Amino acid sequence: MTDGKIFRIYLSAGHGYYYNTTWNQWMTQRRSYWGLVEDFWNVLVARELFVLLDEDPRFNVFMNRDFFNEEIGISGHQKWMEASHLFFKEIGAPEYVWNNGIGVQQAINADALGARYHQTDIALSIHANSGGGEARGHEVWHHTHSTLGSSLAYKLKESLESMPNSDRGVKADYYHDQFAFWKATQGQIMSLVEYFFFDNEIDNELMKLQKNISLCAQLTYQGVVDFIETYGRTMTWVS
Ligand SMILES: [Zn+2]
Numbered sequence: 001m002t003d004g005k006i007f008r009i010y011l012s013a014g015h016g017y018y019y020n021t022t023w024n025q026w027m028t029q030r031r032s033y034w035g036l037v038e039d040f041w042n043v044l045v046a047r048e049l050f051v052l053l054d055e056d057p058r059f060n061v062f063m064n065r066d067f068f069n070e071e072i073g074i075s076g077h078q079k080w081m082e083a084s085h086l087f088f089k090e091i092g093a094p095e096y097v098w099n100n101g102i103g104v105q106q107a108i109n110a111d112a113l114g115a116r117y118h119q120t121d122i123a124l125s126i127h128a129n130s131g132g133g134e135a136r137g138h139e140v141w142h143h144t145h146s147t148l149g150s151s152l153a154y155k156l157k158e159s160l161e162s163m164p165n166s167d168r169g170v171k172a173d174y175y176h177d178q179f180a181f182w183k184a185t186q187g188q189i190m191s192l193v194e195y196f197f198f199d200n201e202i203d204n205e206l207m208k209l210q211k212n213i214s215l216c217a218q219l220t221y222q223g224v225v226d227f228i229e230t231y232g233r234t235m236t237w238v239s
Pocket of ligand 1: 127
């Protein structure tokens with residue numbers, strides 16, 4: 001039971017094209033492994049998860065990138081491939097969101113500050129992992145200082161049991177590589193999910209299957225639903 005509450009969810013697909021001032025060119029934040037780039041793969045999962053959440057009247061969903069826009073953007077690539085700062089600038093968000101830092105830091109800060117700008121109840125960050133090629137599996141992160149954030153992470157972990165790779169558990173951290181994200185969402189109910197290791201050949205093959213992209217979205221949606229059905233009444237509403 002959620003008492004008719006509508007939950008505001010920030011759905012973040014990690015990374016995207018940004019302008020690299022050292023190389024003087026637009027670059028993705030992660031490099032290609034066997035033809036797969038995490039920056040784009042995250043959006044494939046986020047698109048399906050967006051639809052599932054958006055069709056559920058209990059949720060109001062906000063994007064960090066223009067998931068469905070195939071027009072060519074300022075980077076010379078389709079807008080869904082671009083990073084958060086370009087999207088937030090385009091939708092008229094205040095400058096503190098999209099004009100904070102330079103290069104990749106500007107992109108990462110905008111991704112993080114978007115959660116604050118949209119004043120969401122829950123933030124979800126979609127990622128794939130890397131670890132030197134040997135590691136495989138999925139893991140769910142939450143902020144050390146959020147009890148409900150931890151509860152969300154455990155609900156997601158339970159739901160992700162049927163992933164085709166191993167469960168690496170729930171992790172709490174402050175100094176993850178998406179540090180800005182953790183800083184901006186401190187104390188908030190947020191989870192970052194690393195579904196696969198893109199630099200592991202077996203996980204990488206699994207990531208490329210459409211059925212697994214859909215599975216990531218469906219299991220995550222189910223985890224979020226389980227979370228609000230269990231803890232929704234105890235949340236302090238933003239809206
Ligand atoms: Zn990532």
